[in-house]
Amino acid sequence: xxxxxxxxxVANSLKPLLCLLEKQLEFAxxxxxxxxxxxxxxxxxxxxxxxxxxxLVHDGKVVTESTVINEYLDDVFPQVPLRPSDPYERAQMRTxxxxxxxxxxxxxxxxxxxxxxxxxxxxxxxxxxxxxxxIPLKEVRDKWATIAGSSYSDxxxxxxxxxxxxxxxxxxxxxxxxxxxxxxSYSLADIDVFSMAAALPGVLPDRANPTASPRFMDWHAxxxxxxxxxxxxxxYPRRPAPQRAQ
Numbered sequence: 001x002x003x004x005x006x007x008x009x010v011a012n013s014l015k016p017l018l019c020l021l022e023k024q025l026e027f028a029x030x031x032x033x034x035x036x037x038x039x040x041x042x043x044x045x046x047x048x049x050x051x052x053x054x055x056l057v058h059d060g061k062v063v064t065e066s067t068v069i070n071e072y073l074d075d076v077f078p079q080v081p082l083r084p085s086d087p088y089e090r091a092q093m094r095t096x097x098x099x100x101x102x103x104x105x106x107x108x109x110x111x112x113x114x115x116x117x118x119x120x121x122x123x124x125x126x127x128x129x130x131x132x133x134x135i136p137l138k139e140v141r142d143k144w145a146t147i148a149g150s151s152y153s154d155x156x157x158x159x160x161x162x163x164x165x166x167x168x169x170x171x172x173x174x175x176x177x178x179x180x181x182x183x184x185s186y187s188l189a190d191i192d193v194f195s196m197a198a199a200l201p202g203v204l205p206d207r208a209n210p211t212a213s214p215r216f217m218d219w220h221a222x223x224x225x226x227x228x229x230x231x232x233x234x235x236y237p238r239r240p241a242p243q244r245a246q
Contacts (some may be wrong), residue, residue, distance in 0.1 A: 002027035003057040004189070005047065007034050009236035010107065013054045015196040016064040017236065019073050019188070021228040023080045031236070034120070040134040041132055051136050067097045067193075070188050082188045090185035093177045096181050096189035099170070104196045108161035112155060114149050120148040161204065168200060170215055175215035194223050 004020065004027050006013035007229065020027050032038040032053060040051045048055045048064055056063040063072050074082050084090045123131070128148055135141045146152060152160075173195065174181050183190040197220065200208040210217045223229055 001057075001059060003030060004028070004054060005032060005044065005057075006054040007031045007032060009238060011108070011195055012066040014198070014232070015192055016054050016056060016069045016073065017084065018100075018191050018194070018228055018232055019070045021189060021231050022191070022226075023073065023077050025073070025077055031207070033126060037131050038219075039135070040131070040136075049136060051140075052132075060235050067101055067188075074188065082186075082191065084182055084185045084187055086183065086185075089185060089187070092183035093187045093189040097192045100192045100196060103163065104167050105169070105194070107160045108196050108199070109143075110152055110160040111164070113143050113231060114152050114213070117147040117151045120144060123148065132159065164200065164204050165207045167197070168204065168213050171197065171216045171219065172213045175219050179219075181219075190219075190223065194220075194229075198223075 002020070002025060004016055004083075006017060006029070008014075008031055009017060010220065023088050032044065038044065039053055045051055047057065047062060050064070052064065054064075054066050054069060056069045058072075058076070070082070074084060084093055085119075128144070132141050134145060135144070171181065179183055180190050181193055182188050197208075197216075201217070208216060
């Protein structure tokens with residue numbers, strides 16, 4: 001039995017959701033409400049003591065980290081392969097997934113957190129302190145404390161936007177040589193990047209548009225038309241994109 005704990009069709013949670021749908025695998029969906037901090041409930045912390053989603057549970061075995069979950073699914077259920085058979089293209093795929101985890105996601109997280117600052121500031125101080133005390137990871141505690149207080153500096157927001165521009169340009173360059181990010185085959189590279197890039201036309205309209213990045217926008221449109229992506233958004237309607245950093 002497959003079970004997935006997630007936040008819906010957004011960011012890291014989108015990765016395994018789309019992978020499962022591309023592979024047409026049946027799974028039990030457990031959507032947590034991040035706005036209610038359900039990932040820090042005692043019940044969920046028994047599953048993942050770090051209090052992070054997504055989490056895959058396969059026949060009682062727990063797999064964490066979205067990129068690892070997708071590679072695990074491709075190992076265990078290879079009938080619809082999502083890793084290129086060509087060794088070079090597979091290496092390119094892994095480079096992209098590493099880039100998402102180490103560069104793309106952290107930059108988008110700052111913009112997304114900045115967009116949540118009004119919500120964070122509406123949480124009563126005593127309640128926020130109780131929530132912070134339940135968060136296992138210091139980095140996450142610091143993020144919530146930051147947006148509930150002074151928020152990110154203009155320099156930090158500007159650097160995050162610069163990094164997102166680098167992401168768009170890197171995709172634009174790669175797509176000049178092949179229809180998909182890792183080469184000729186649709187792969188986990190496209191799934192992982194789309195989990196972040198789906199929001200870019202709204203978050204970074206000056207860089208993610210048909211004039212500035214036509215190949216990226218064509219790829220974005222093709223991704224959006226995939227049957228699995230349509231099924232994803234039908235099951236888990238899109239949330240508003242993070243606010244553009246001012």
